[in-house]
Amino acid sequence: MSWHIVHTEASEGLGGQEIRILTEMSGLKARGHHVELVCPPSARILEAARDRGLPVTALPIGRKGWIGLRAMHAWLRDHPAEVVISHSSTDSWLTALASQFLSRRPFLIRARHIATPVHDNLPTRWLYQRAAGHVITTSAEIREQLIVRNGHPPEQVTSIPTGIDVQRFCPGDRQQARRQLGLPADAFLIGIVAVMRTWKGHHILLEAFKELTASDPRLVFVGDGDRWEDLKRQIAVLGLGDRVRMVGNQVDVVPWLRALDLFVLPSLANEGVPQVVLQAMACGLPVIGSAIGGIAEVIDDGRTGLLVPAGDARALARALAALIDHPERRRALARAAQAGVDPRFTIATMLDRTEALLRCCLGS
Numbered sequence: 001m002s003w004h005i006v007h008t009e010a011s012e013g014l015g016g017q018e019i020r021i022l023t024e025m026s027g028l029k030a031r032g033h034h035v036e037l038v039c040p041p042s043a044r045i046l047e048a049a050r051d052r053g054l055p056v057t058a059l060p061i062g063r064k065g066w067i068g069l070r071a072m073h074a075w076l077r078d079h080p081a082e083v084v085i086s087h088s089s090t091d092s093w094l095t096a097l098a099s100q101f102l103s104r105r106p107f108l109i110r111a112r113h114i115a116t117p118v119h120d121n122l123p124t125r126w127l128y129q130r131a132a133g134h135v136i137t138t139s140a141e142i143r144e145q146l147i148v149r150n151g152h153p154p155e156q157v158t159s160i161p162t163g164i165d166v167q168r169f170c171p172g173d174r175q176q177a178r179r180q181l182g183l184p185a186d187a188f189l190i191g192i193v194a195v196m197r198t199w200k201g202h203h204i205l206l207e208a209f210k211e212l213t214a215s216d217p218r219l220v221f222v223g224d225g226d227r228w229e230d231l232k233r234q235i236a237v238l239g240l241g242d243r244v245r246m247v248g249n250q251v252d253v254v255p256w257l258r259a260l261d262l263f264v265l266p267s268l269a270n271e272g273v274p275q276v277v278l279q280a281m282a283c284g285l286p287v288i289g290s291a292i293g294g295i296a297e298v299i300d301d302g303r304t305g306l307l308v309p310a311g312d313a314r315a316l317a318r319a320l321a322a323l324i325d326h327p328e329r330r331r332a333l334a335r336a337a338q339a340g341v342d343p344r345f346t347i348a349t350m351l352d353r354t355e356a357l358l359r360c361c362l363g364s
Helices: 016-030 042-049 065-076 089-099 122-131 140-148 176-179 202-210 226-237 254-259 275-282 292-297 311-324 327-339 347-362
Strands: 003-010 034-041 056-058 084-085 106-110 134-137 157-161 189-193 218-222 244-248 261-266 285-290 306-308
Touching: 003 016, 003 089, 016 034, 016 042, 016 275, 016 347, 034 042, 042 056, 065 089, 084 089, 084 261, 089 122, 106 122, 106 157, 106 189, 106 347, 122 275, 134 140, 134 347, 140 157, 140 292, 176 254, 189 202, 189 254, 189 275, 202 218, 202 226, 202 311, 218 254, 226 244, 275 285, 275 292, 275 327, 285 292, 285 311, 306 311, 311 327
Parallel strands: 003 034, 003 084, 034 056, 084 106, 106 134, 134 157, 189 218, 189 261, 218 244, 261 285, 285 306
Antiparallel strands: none
8 A cells, every 4th residue: 555645844954853754755755655745945855855866846835824825735735645744833834724725635644853842722732633633753752741741642642763774874994984084093082963953952062071181082063053153152262172073064974973982962952762862872882862852762871871961061071081981881882772772763663653653544
């Protein structure tokens, strides 16, 4: 059984949420489904989808308003689909409202990627519980939040964590990766791969890194975003200019992960199950993360990585120093991390669970 599945995304960024959309679309397309993406003309996912050979249409859906509503209605009318999966607030509202005026309505699924609390008001309850026939969350915590805080019926909310390609994300030659990327061969490298948003905690990592003077490690930031200039200023103020390298967004993060000695994700809030933590673990890296959201669902504290309180730079500095100073513990965590990448978090599992949910929702 194959379906016509449309994804909508109003976000203009290109982070974990957008990468999941592209990965899921590619996987479902390979399984014989007809997939399409609708996004704003200025969205970075537009070119990313084209690069992957995925059908994508640019519509003015970056803002809520009459223009976007009309465009979405006309497109859905001319491209009837069995199911539409919306991913951000704006496209979810436009899709839900536009569908009300279709003679043949698609089944709407609202995907929820971040743990920010959902408003508990009448319009939002309509969107999530009436207009949408089901909600997919990327972590069990987000699902629980919707059920307990927002009163969603449990049978209408399913957690499907984002899957990673364990064939691609695997250990490699660290020195070769460093030569390829122009990184110092002998330095201890700590890294983060994340869009530069306030809640990703880059500034907390810099504060913690400032305390690591004895071992003189280096820090690598992979990713870009609206906090880029703020972080450059913080690096200068802290006097870390010669110890921190900002390399911007990278199409292929595998060599960057392989080049590291230690991976950190010090997020402050909002995390579902972050792909990059799973990717780092699969590459055989010891990982330190904040004890929040989906990070705590992935890392078994003390066995497959370390968890620290979110926003606590001193606790993060202690955890960093402990692993830098104890290579055997670092290696033990890395081995357990790689071995402990749960089958729940593979692309195949994500696709299997998505197809099973669609069969249930569509009655086929």
